[in-house]
Amino acid sequence: MIRRAADLRSLRFLVVDDVEFSRKIVKTVLRALGVPSDNMREAESGTEALVLLVHYRPDIAIVDYMMPQLDGIRFARTLRQDPSHPCRMMPIVMLSAYSKARVVASARDAGVTEFVVKPISVSSLYEKLEEVILHPRQFVETPTFFGPDRHRHRDRDYGGPRRRSADMPALADPV
Amino acid sequence: MTDKTDNTTEHPEVRFIPPSYRLKAKAPLTGEDLGTVLARAEISLNRHHDEFLGKLKSGMASLQQAFDALLQAGGDETAVKKLDDEAHDLRGLCGTFGYRTVTDVCAILCAFLENRTTLSASEIEVVRLHINAAALAAARQLDGSTAEGKLVLDGLRRVVAGGTPPQGTPLNGA
Incomplete structure (x- = not known):
């Protein structure tokens, strides 16, 4: 059975990485996937990206984790925590050679939508883009978090034991 | 994308915002086979291969320089950080x-250097094996699935775990 590709021509992207060659790789892949050059902007840091977002409204940001000034996680947190920012709910795809669970967890807790472990491949990047396009998640707002729901699949008919910390006061508030 | 719906009754401090399908509408599925599209993208990416080889050469030189500096500095924190970078x-x-x-x-x-801020003489030797292995893998475009590639990677993992590489591991003097 043929798996059909998504038509990315109308989407606008922001590519954020301090390494010029890395930005070039991502932009090459995007262009080959059908994204016109006019629909791509780039920034060398999270700080520059935040400035760019004042005028440019991308549909998706592809952001490196390790950058000087403002890294990818702080960029995501800054964006998600600004209630007035028009791009607050923009999908953020993070790229990182660090695949440790604590890094992935930090990214998730900062509101990152998807995480791609470097070295990237054409298919690994496409899969994550397709995920944010075809299977968007609901957003969750709590006093301490704003971002995509960390639970990808919510089964409303779930009847099993409830194990989330909020369901277990003894665990949520350890004495 | 910004319409908010408070549909939480159990935890009033939690607000759920329904997913937006705006991007799905903006990027519908085409009739084109995904495999064909990805293969085409691979070809485009490979046009940068020569440029990559230049980056690999300079990256390997920088790694060697960082290791030389580490030797000079006797494994101090700044040198370890530079090598890790x-x-x-x-x-x-x-x-x-x-x-x-x-x-x-x-x-x-990188896993070996994690949580290490300085290195002892024996740890520097472990790093040296990695530098040699990286140089070997770069020079021969070593495939980790081949016998030689596996030998190198398994040897490094054994050394990092506190053992010695198996005999015949091409790590020394590569």
Whole structure:
């Protein structure tokens, strides 16, 4: 059975990485996937990206984790925590050679939508883009978090034991 | 994308905002086979292969320089950090262009350096094995699935775990 590709021509992207060659790789892949050059902007840091977002409204940001000034996680947190920012709910795809669970967890807790472990491949990047396009998640707002729901699949008919910390006061508030 | 719906009754401090399908509407599925599209993108990416080789060469030189500085400095914190940064950069790049074993060697090195701020003389020797292995993998575009590639990677993992590489591991003097 043929798996059909998504038509990315109308989407606008922001590519954020301090390494010029890395930005070039991502932009090459995007262009080959059908994204016109006019629909791509780039920034060398999270700080520059935040400035760019004042005028440019991308549909998706592809952001490196390790950058000087403002890294990818702080960029995501800054964006998600600004209630007035028009791009607050923009999908953020993070790229990182660090695949440790604590890094992935930090990214998730900062509101990152998807995480791609470097070295990237054409298919690994496409899969994550397709995920944010075809299977968007609901957003969750709590006093301490704003971002995509960390639970990808919510089964409303779930009847099993409830194990989330909020369901277990003894665990949520350890004495 | 910004319509908010408070549909939480159990935890009033939690607000759920329904997913937006705006991007799905903006990027509908085409009639084109995904495999064909990805293969085309691979070809485009490979047009940067020569440029990558230049980056690999300079990256390997920077890694060696960082190691030489580490030797000079006797494994001090700044030198360790610099070496880790160089290994991290190579790790994140090489696999994209078919140099997966360089990525794997650098990943093992980064894992070894994690939580180490300074290095003892014996730990510096462990790092030296990684530098040699990375140089070997880069020079021969070593495939980690071949016998030689596996020998290198398994040898490094054994050394990092506190053992010695198996006999015949081409790590010394590569």
